[in-house]
Every structure is written in structure tokens, then in C-alpha cells.
Amino acid sequence: MPAYHSSFNEYPDMRLVGNTAVLPIRTRIRGPAPQPNSDEADIVDETLDLFRANSLFRNFEIKGPADRLLIILILYVSDCLAKIGSARVTPSQLEASKMLNTLSVDNFPIPGDAGFLLNTHYAPPGSRADGDYLRQYLTQARQELAVRLVERLYADGTGTPSKWWMSFQKRRFMNRSIGT
Structure with a gap:
């Protein structure tokens, strides 16, 4: 059975930085991400x-x-x-939100950087300005993803993260991790 692919691969007028897509995101977080035309699902929901x-x-x-x-x-x-699961005490929704917001704005490698693990599959940005744009876009996407992830993790109202999500904390997609 093959993995599930993005439905946005055929998105019209998508901007590329290197060979990575820059897609619209529904968000109130400031950043360079384009705004979608409607309230349909975006790449973060997907x-x-x-x-x-x-x-x-x-x-x-x-x-x-x-x-x-x-x-x-x-x-x-x-x-x-993994960050939420590694906490000594199970974090509340507010604590988890703070932890993930900090993680989302921490420095991270982008395609083309020496520390980026999947450089063989990604083209580096064409210029320094494109690299800065991609970093800002990914930071904004990571912040929005953290917000929506916390909403899903704590959706049941018990104050503890969902065991159905936390059971994937040790799973590694493609046996990779971008964490340090």
C-alpha cells in the first residue's frame, strides 16, 4: 500500500522556492504565507x-x-x-502550547543548509532572499501547525493529550527526525 500524497501537488499558481511549494495557509499568525481564497482545508489540515x-x-x-x-x-x-512525550510531567494544554510555540520558532535547517537531512531530495533556494523567505514561511507554517496540533491533542477536554496521537510519538516517518 503506498503512502498518501498531497492533494495540493496540482495547485494552480503555486510559488516554488527551490523545489518546495509555498502554499496558502489559513492563519492569524504574521508571516509571508499567502492567504487562501476560501475556508477550505489547507496544507496544515492535510x-x-x-x-x-x-x-x-x-x-x-x-x-x-x-x-x-x-x-x-x-x-x-x-x-x-516527541517533545510533549519527553516532558517529565504530562503538560496541560497551555503548557504544551507554550512548548510547541517555542519549538516552532527555534532555529532549524532548511533545504540547502548543511544540517538538513533530506538535501538529496530537495533543491536549495535560488538566492539568499529566497532562503530567508522559505525560512519565514516554514516558521509561520510550524507555528500554525503547533496551534492546530494542540487543539487536536486536547480536543476531548480532559486536560491530557490524546493517547491516539501520543502513541505515534516514537514513530519516525521515513525513519527520520528533524529535531536536534
């Missing part, structure tokens, strides 16, 4: 919907630029769950 299924796969065939963005975001969700 990442959260496909995370658990795709994290079971060791191989992932990249079929387009949106898949490259999906891979980066899935690996970030995996690191978020």
Missing part, C-alpha cells in the same frame, strides 16, 4: 489528517512540490509529539 497514516511508512515517493512541504511538516509534527 498534514494533520495524513500524519498518522503516513508515519507508518518508511518510503515515500515524492510526486510533486507539495509533497516536499508535506514531508517537512510531517517530520515537524513527529518532533512536536
Whole structure:
């Protein structure tokens, strides 16, 4: 059974930085991400919907630029769950939100950087300005992803993260982790 791919691979007028897609995101967080035309699902929703299924796969065939963005975001969700799971005491929703917000704005490698693990599958940004734009976009996407992930983790109202999500904290998509 093949892994699930992004439905945004055929998105019209998508901007590319290197060979990674820059897609619209519904967010109130400031940043360079384009705003979508409607309230339809965006790449962040798709990442959260496909995370658990795709994290079971060791191989992932990249079929387009949106898949490259999906891979980066899935690996970030995996690191978020590992961060919450590694806390000594199970964090409350507010504590988890603070932890993940800090993680989302921490310095991280982008395609083309020496520390980026998947450089063989990604083209580096064409210029320094493109690299800065991609870093800002990914930071904004990571912040929005952290907000929506916390909402899903604590959706039941018990004050503890969902065991159905936390069971994936040790799973590694493609046996990779972008965490340090």
C-alpha cells in the first residue's frame, strides 16, 4: 500500500522556492504565507489528517512540490509529539502550547543548509532572499501547525493529550527526525 500524497501537488499558481511549494495557509499568525481564497482545508489540515497514516511508512515517493512541504511538516509534527512525550510531567494544554510555540520558532535547517537531512531530495533556494523567505514561511507554517496540533491533542477536554496521537510519538516517518 503506498503512502498518501498531497492533494495540493496540482495547485494552480503555486510559488516554488527551490523545489518546495509555498502554499496558502489559513492563519492569524504574521508571516509571508499567502492567504487562501476560501475556508477550505489547507496544507496544515492535510498534514494533520495524513500524519498518522503516513508515519507508518518508511518510503515515500515524492510526486510533486507539495509533497516536499508535506514531508517537512510531517517530520515537524513527529518532533512536536516527541517533545510533549519527553516532558517529565504530562503538560496541560497551555503548557504544551507554550512548548510547541517555542519549538516552532527555534532555529532549524532548511533545504540547502548543511544540517538538513533530506538535501538529496530537495533543491536549495535560488538566492539568499529566497532562503530567508522559505525560512519565514516554514516558521509561520510550524507555528500554525503547533496551534492546530494542540487543539487536536486536547480536543476531548480532559486536560491530557490524546493517547491516539501520543502513541505515534516514537514513530519516525521515513525513519527520520528533524529535531536536534
